[in-house]
Amino acid sequence: MDSTYDLMEVLNHIDPSELNYQDWINVGMALQHEGYSVDVWDRWSMNDRRYHAGDCEKKWRGFHGAGTPVTGGTIVQYARDQGWTPPYDPGTALDWNDTISTEGVVVDKNWVEGREVTEPRQWDPAKELIKYLETLFEAGENVGYVVKSWKKDEKYLPADKGAYGRTAGQLIELLTQCNGDIGGVLGDYDPEGGAWIRFNPMDGKGAKNDNVTDFKYALVESDSMEIEKQHAIIRELELPVACLVHSGGKSLHAIVRVDAVDYPEYRKRVDYLYEICKKNGLAIDTQNRNPSRLSRMPGVMRGGQKQFIVDTNIGKETWTEWKEWIESINDDLPDPESLDDVWNNLPDLAPILIDGILRQGHKMLIAGPSKAGKSFLQIEMCIAIAEGKKWLNWACSQGKVMYVNLELDRASCLHRFKDVYQALGWEPKNLKNIEIWNLRGKSRPMDKLAPMLIRRAAKKNYIAIIIDPIYKVITGDENSADQMSNFCNQFDKVCTELGVAVIYCHHHSKGSQGGKKSMDRASGSGVFARDPDALIDLIELDTTEELMKQQENKAVCDACRQYLDAHFKWEDDLSQDDLCSSFQMLNYCKEKLDKWQMEALERNIEAAKAKIKSMTAWRIEGTLREFSKFDPVNLWFDYPLHTLDQSGVLGDIQPDAEQAPWQRGSAKNKKNAKNRKIDRKTALEEAIEGSNFGEKPSVNEVAEYLGVSERTVRDRVKEHGGYTIEDGLIQKSDEKQDTGKPD
Incomplete structure (x- = not known):
């Protein structure tokens, strides 16, 4: 049983009348799967006008296990769809494949007020049907209709495929002359069952989808909510309705213009139409998708009620106009503002996150070749922000940061953080400021990951989110400007929704990078360089043998000095020049130290030399949008840490392609x-x-x-x-x- 929620309590927040038949079945299957009795489903179903005693028990016995069972999460989602907010969020509402989106939402179904539907004062059946035909059809188009019905389970259904051989023009002419007796034109119908008509033109040879000649219209119908509420939502949605018909029962039939060129486009447009209706609270019957579908014919009686036209040509005029309106009303774009209105009251700039480099709420890309230690560089930045210290050459504001780890397994990632802390020599006073989201093997494309990230980070007060690396979440071709622009927009969403800086890394393109500008080195589309507010680029420096010997000499001197500091008082014994000479330092140590001490020192020296051999030299250059350009920063990558070149020995090195x-x-x-x-x-x-x-x-x-x-x-x-x-x-x-x- 799903212990996250009490499903009996959740059911109290679901109105069964707003669910279609399949949703109702899903509720029953979910209750059975979670171990509830059929009585729970039956009592809840009594709140629907469609309820029939014994139906629940009969269906319940037919439920069988499936490879992908319907679970209690389905019931929770139905409740959320109807406006329920849980008392707490256990973090299980969204699956990896879910997205958070309000696109297409125009109507707040919880606040919509019903809109009255009135019958025509003067009942003229022939005029009703003529108006319908004139609205939907050209004179030469064939019309399909059914007047014969049969009864099943207290419900009347079409008895056959009906007629489809006459044109709209022929029918209109006959109806005009029938003196109100439409039965004399169409054939007599049963006033208890009513009659039906097809809303798309047919070829006169049959009544299937293949016989539809023009995919003009789609049917929107809902019989699980009050007529007045259906009417209100259809109006507020501005659906491009050619004809709105009262079914004589529990629903309105909206004949909506879709104007598709062929059946594949028709299907896509109907799917979009139904999705928008569903998002806005119109629980429609999805079985009405077919273009050859029958709809209720106006101008006939059904069980003592009239099937009549409520209105024609309402909402937007065309499908294109309606779709553009739906998308524009949800674009969330701000209105233009006059500079004159804000000139003397300018908004505050976003707080600085990294001094001279990046503000909170902005984006930064770190680009470099493989083995540059980009992940370590970002971990160093994480720690600097958490502790409020310097990252390389730049001071950082202190705050909470999330590190999204997409590449390393959890243990390796956590050990890296500890290794870097120890290499920095900093006391870990603010570990609570660092949160790590380990997603190796679980990552999703950025358009899926962004909303999940936003939901998890919404109440955490982060000032920065670091995503490492982005090749794991790239959607589309990284050489396509259009696709990469859409990809980078996901970072904007995270920045805007959370007010945090988003920092991410990317690799260099193949080949020599020395002759390129820093903003041209990142692999793929130029969007990667133009999009971020700050671009930090690393390029490796080709060190000479003489330079590495200097570093080795310095390492030997440092090792000797550290050992002597630990065992002797000796500072006055050597000159400043001797302190910088490994030869003099070693000779001095041989005089001062006994055999065992000298062996220990030699082990330290060998370790220092090995470390020098593994060191690589790098130069950081930047392209900044908010700050002035900084001078190149030279540094050593001495695993696991990047350290600044304090001596300046790397300053004169030019990358190969920059040399004459x-x-x-x-x-x-x-x-x-x-x-x-x-x-x-x-x-x-x-x-x-x-x-x-x-x-x-x-x-x-x-x-x-x-x-x-x-x-x-x-x-x-x-x-x-x-x-x-x-x-x-x-x-x-x-x-x-x-x-x-x-x-």
């Missing part, structure tokens, strides 16, 4: 020269180790091993720097003894 041709050629030659030098060193080391079975080889032996001259060997030994020549033998430099003899 001669610079690129020179850099290539230098790179090739370095590779050749490395190859020579490797070959020399192999020759020294292999030319004399591990013993010190002679210059001549190495030359023979390499196939070069002795002069070349001597040059390469000198170039290598790790070896020396003593008495014609090659040995490692640390084995050199001062013999006083020249090489």
